[in-house]
Amino acid sequence: MAETNYGLVGLAVMGANLTLNFAHHGIPMAVYNRTSSVTEKFLAGEAQGKPITGADNVRDFIGLMQRPRRIIILVKAGPAVDAVINELRPFLEEGDVIIDGGNSFFQDTIRRDREFQGTGLYFVGMGVSGGEEGARYGPSLMPGGPREAYDLLEPALSKVAAQVADGPCVTYIGPHGAGHYVKTVHNGIEYGDIQLIAETYNIMKHALGLSAPEMSEIFARWNEGRLNSFLVEIASTVLGFIDADTDKPLVDLILDEAEQKGTGRWTSQNAIELGVPIPTIDAAVWSRGISALKEERVHASSILQGPRLDGSANGSGRYDREHLINALESALYAAKVSSYAQGFALLRIASDTYGFELNLSELARIWKGGCIIRAELLNTIQQAFEQDPSDRPMNLLLAPHFAQEINNLQSDWRYVTGVARELGVPTPAMNASLDYYDSYRAERLPANLVQGLRDLFGAHTYRRVDKEGYFHTQWEARPEPELVEAVPTVPPAVTGEDDPVEQTTETSRT
Numbered sequence: 115m116a117e118t119n120y121g122l123v124g125l126a127v128m129g130a131n132l133t134l135n136f137a138h139h140g141i142p143m144a145v146y147n148r149t150s151s152v153t154e155k156f157l158a159g160e161a162q163g164k165p166i167t168g169a170d171n172v173r174d175f176i177g178l179m180q181r182p183r184r185i186i187i188l189v190k191a192g193p194a195v196d197a198v199i200n201e202l203r204p205f206l207e208e209g210d211v212i213i214d215g216g217n218s219f220f221q222d223t224i225r226r227d228r229e230f231q232g233t234g235l236y237f238v239g240m241g242v243s244g245g246e247e248g249a250r251y252g253p254s255l256m257p258g259g260p261r262e263a264y265d266l267l268e269p270a271l272s273k274v275a276a277q278v279a280d281g282p283c284v285t286y287i288g289p290h291g292a293g294h295y296v297k298t299v300h301n302g303i304e305y306g307d308i309q310l311i312a313e314t315y316n317i318m319k320h321a322l323g324l325s326a327p328e329m330s331e332i333f334a335r336w337n338e339g340r341l342n343s344f345l346v347e348i349a350s351t352v353l354g355f356i357d358a359d360t361d362k363p364l365v366d367l368i369l370d371e372a373e374q375k376g377t378g379r380w381t382s383q384n385a386i387e388l389g390v391p392i393p394t395i396d397a398a399v400w401s402r403g404i405s406a407l408k409e410e411r412v413h414a415s416s417i418l419q420g421p422r423l424d425g426s427a428n429g430s431g432r433y434d435r436e437h438l439i440n441a442l443e444s445a446l447y448a449a450k451v452s453s454y455a456q457g458f459a460l461l462r463i464a465s466d467t468y469g470f471e472l473n474l475s476e477l478a479r480i481w482k483g484g485c486i487i488r489a490e491l492l493n494t495i496q497q498a499f500e501q502d503p504s505d506r507p508m509n510l511l512l513a514p515h516f517a518q519e520i521n522n523l524q525s526d527w528r529y530v531t532g533v534a535r536e537l538g539v540p541t542p543a544m545n546a547s548l549d550y551y552d553s554y555r556a557e558r559l560p561a562n563l564v565q566g567l568r569d570l571f572g573a574h575t576y577r578r579v580d581k582e583g584y585f586h587t588q589w590e591a592r593p594e595p596e597l598v599e600a601v602p603t604v605p606p607a608v609t610g611e612d613d614p615v616e617q618t619t620e621t622s623r624t
């Protein structure tokens with residue numbers, strides 16, 4: 115076989131397809147899988163006649179590559195990644211690069227990056243999006259870690275990545291765990307998109323009583339406009355699919371319990387940690403959770419009632435079909451913009467917090483092809499963040515194009531959420547997107563009352579709009595404690611609730 119620097123460990127679906135992709139672009143590959151029968155099967159099957167060779171042990175696998183070696187690991191995120199690294203480490207030499215291409219938790223990637231520092235070896239944490247087909251024909255790649263390691267990988271990654279009009283869907287994301295962090299947020303946005311599409315389908319189904327094939331056509335039409343995206347396209351495909359055994363739409367036969375592998379939840383957990391609001395993604399995560407309570411929901415459906423509608427059990431005949439379908443298109447688009455605004459706001463804050471130095475415009479660019487959230491909308495997002503730093507919007511909702519669009523769409527958006535409320539159809543993500551929009555644009559929120567309550571029960575202090583400083587008020591006249599006969603007792607526990615702020619105490623009752 116021709117000489118190569120590239121190897122791959124883990125020949126499950128993603129690993130096998132990525133290997134074929136590299137080989138297709140003339141990059142010879144060495145492969146290794148812990149279970150050697152998997153390697154043998156791959157070499158005798160799909161890899162036949164391609165510049166791909168394999169070994170059944172790590173020493174021989176390493177021997178198949180020239181230095182500096184570039185070894186991609188594609189195994190289940192978590193301990194399996196450390197196990198493979200530990201297996202490879204004794205055989206690696208100065209300058210070799212390990213690339214973890216799985217959906218690893220970004221804090222694990224930060225730890226691994228640290229463990230590699232000073233060893234002469236490099237560790238790259240690379241997000242790979244696009245599923246099986248992306249891996250084979252062009253994924254979106256999000257590599258993070260040492261810049262010099264990226265420079266070594268760049269020529270090959272640029273070939274295997276998806277290609278869009280303005281280049282390959284790969285860029286240097288940033289140091290340490292930046293690549294896996296960005297992939298995690300990509301997945302969070304993916305959760306939001308999927309949930310918004312599912313809610314739109316559910317409103318259409320309940321309000322208009324449309325069949326799955328009818329809705330398939332509507333999604334296909336929407337995909338030709340501003341909603342153009344991979345997920346809207348495949349929504350049309352899934353809704354239009356007829357089960358050969360029953361001659362019914364397959365979607366109607368699929369159990370309504372959504373599963374998850376964890377990246378959406380990580381996005382929400384991290385956002386909570388950083389104090390960044392991403393309610394649409396949160397709603398998508400908990401929606402999967404409540405969907406999994408199938409038995410409880412079936413039981414509850416016979417006890418808890420929804421709104422009483424005159425006539426039919428659903429909304430059929432109640433709403434003007436064309437008007438509602440058009441409003442749903444606007445609402446889905448507006449809710450999606452709001453969700454992306456949340457995701458990009460999280461990326462911006464995380465970049466500052468972790469020193470990732472993210473280029474938001476570049477992220478939008480590399481998500482335009484190959485990945486699950488590829489969408490027309492990313493062109494506008496890319497342009498919005500391409501501006502000079504002084505003109506760059508703090509939040510996507512403030513980009514003039516989006517601000518104007520949402521201003522025009524908001525009445526449809528509100529109408530749709532109103533219809534859902536009227537019918538009792540749950541729309542957590544659609545509402546969360548709208549509430550984010552309404553909260554973000556609110557000059558004054560009721561947080562003043564929140565502060566007042568906190569100060570009353572816990573002396574947590576508050577700031578005022580008319581004076582500088584922190585204040586505490588004695589809100590209620592305290593009754594004098596009654597004198598009771600003294601009995602020996604233990605001292606009260608210290609609550610530890612003191613805020614470390616300099617306080618100006620305002621004791622007068624207001």
Ligand code: 6PG
Nearest residue numbers: 243244245301374375376377486
């Ligand atoms: C991608 C996807 C992929 C993941 C799905 C499923 O970008 O190619 O994000 O990495 O398999 O997101 O994730 P859940 O099982 O959590 O829905």
